[in-house]
Amino acid sequence: MRPGMLVLADRGYPGVELWRGWATSGAELLMRLAGSRYSLVPDEVLADGSWLTTVYGHTDRRREHGIQVRAVRYQLEAAGEEYTLLTTLTDHEQYPGSELAALYTERWEIESTFKELKAQQIGAGQVLASKTPDGILQQIWGHLLVHYALRVHMLQAARANTENLDPDRLSFTTCLRAARRITMMPPADFFPSA
Numbered sequence: 557m558r559p560g561m562l563v564l565a566d567r568g569y570p571g572v573e574l575w576r577g578w579a580t581s582g583a584e585l586l587m588r589l590a591g592s593r594y595s596l597v598p599d600e601v602l603a604d605g606s607w608l609t610t611v612y613g614h615t616d617r618r619r620e621h622g623i624q625v626r627a628v629r630y631q632l633e634a635a636g637e638e639y640t641l642l643t644t645l646t647d648h649e650q651y652p653g654s655e656l657a658a659l660y661t662e663r664w665e666i667e668s669t670f671k672e673l674k675a676q677q678i679g680a681g682q683v684l685a686s687k688t689p690d691g692i693l694q695q696i697w698g699h700l701l702v703h704y705a706l707r708v709h710m711l712q713a714a715r716a717n718t719e720n721l722d723p724d725r726l727s728f729t730t731c732l733r734a735a736r737r738i739t740m741m742p743p744a745d746f747f748p749s750a
Contacts, residue, residue: 557583564663572613576623579644586660589627589640596627596640602648605629611642630657665724672728673703706731 557563559582567590578585589596598607606629610622628641630653641660645651678699686692707723710731714723 557581559583562586562659564660566663572611572616572621572623575611575625575642579623584644586641586643586645586656588660589642598627599624602626602653604648604653606648606653608646628653628656630654632661668724668728669703672732673699676729677703677706677732706735709735 557578561583563578563583563585565585565587567588575585575587596607596609596611598609600608602608607627608624609627610624612619612622616622624646625642625644626646626648628643629638630641631638639657639660641656643651643656645656684692684695686695706728710726710728711723714721714726
């Protein structure tokens with residue numbers, strides 16, 4: 557991590573000591589808070605509804621070594637569940653809470669990608685067949701290239717749609733099945749022109 561980076565992380569990571577260590581790298585942090593792990597008493601409520609608060613480590617019983625963070629609470633429309641984000645981005649005018657929530661929601665795309673690779677493309681419970689480190693690397697690169705090619709195809713399909721579709725709305729499984737069907741088809745007769 558270094559200055560100029562924004563690090564997004566899921567719940568369970570932002571312990572005070574870890575937060576402090578990561579923040580010293582100069583990177584900005586945006587992390588989901590795990591449930592009711594901390595009591596987030598507002599030090600200052602900001603115009604966008606977010607607030608500055610001080611959090612303390614679980615061993616800091618005297619509350620002497622807290623860190624000030626900004627808390628952003630939002631709710632996903634579909635799920636109805638409330639989420640709380642903590643961030644080092646304390647300027648609510650430059651970094652509105654609604655934009656941080658939308659950005660964090662995009663983080664879930666990597667989780668979908670892992671699922672596509674591990675469970676759908678390779679297959680749940682499958683292991684790489686190669687017996688050598690070089691062979692395993694070759695298989696991993698092969699799977700990554702196939703995934704990339706399928707995602708590029710989905711992006712092109714979304715762009716070709718007159719409704720300006722978001723590629724995330726297309727089904728990876730459907731695209732994968734179509735690609736598998738095409739590769740299993742017998743070669744077509746091909747007569748080169750004279």
